[in-house]
Amino acid sequence: MAVNIYDDINKLASTFRETEEFGKLQAAVAAVTADDEANDLFKSFRDLQITLQQKQAQGEEITEEEIMGAQQTAQAAQQNPKILAMLEAEMGLSQMIEEVNRVLIQPVQSLYESM
Template sequence: MINIYDDLNKLESTFRQTEQFNALKTAIEEVKQDEAAVALFAKFRELQMTLQEKQMKGEEIGEDELQYAQKTAQLAQQNQAISKMLMAEMALSELVQEINRVLTKPIQAMYDGIQ
């Protein structure tokens, strides 16, 4: 019998060794060393979560909330450490998407015959 979890654990180990993973790890450590960046990112993340929660509940997001979110995001992106971290996160996310695409390819292939 095949134990897919053995392969997944190997993939996790390999994933941790990728350039993208290590770039994000380094970028996060740099943010953690900058108190202003930590506070700004925490504020940015909390605001993001609040807005996402409102969207999921179907609640309307006010114009003032939207403007505040945009200003907070802009401030976060202007911080060099946070900007570097977000770019590293995007690169790692692209790798995760590619892994997901490869893993779901056989499933997609089964559906391709249905028209």
């Protein structure tokens, strides 16, 4: 009998959306989105992160000026209370995701540990 793990994953995704941690992030994202200044600042921060990650992935050197700009943008974003609340909510959600990942990977780890 074949097992369809995707049914379980979809159920987990549905349950995930009902958690307190997801609700906190959802509310925090809504608060940032509703505030033009916070929203623009966060978009600028996110776009800069993506640009630098792409450069790094392509083996391009990131200049000192780009690093300084990224640090200033990150600092400005983190000083905004709505963005800070959103980042903190995201961290809480990330911890849950890491725990789920640990549980999922355990059977594979057990296989190797039995060698």
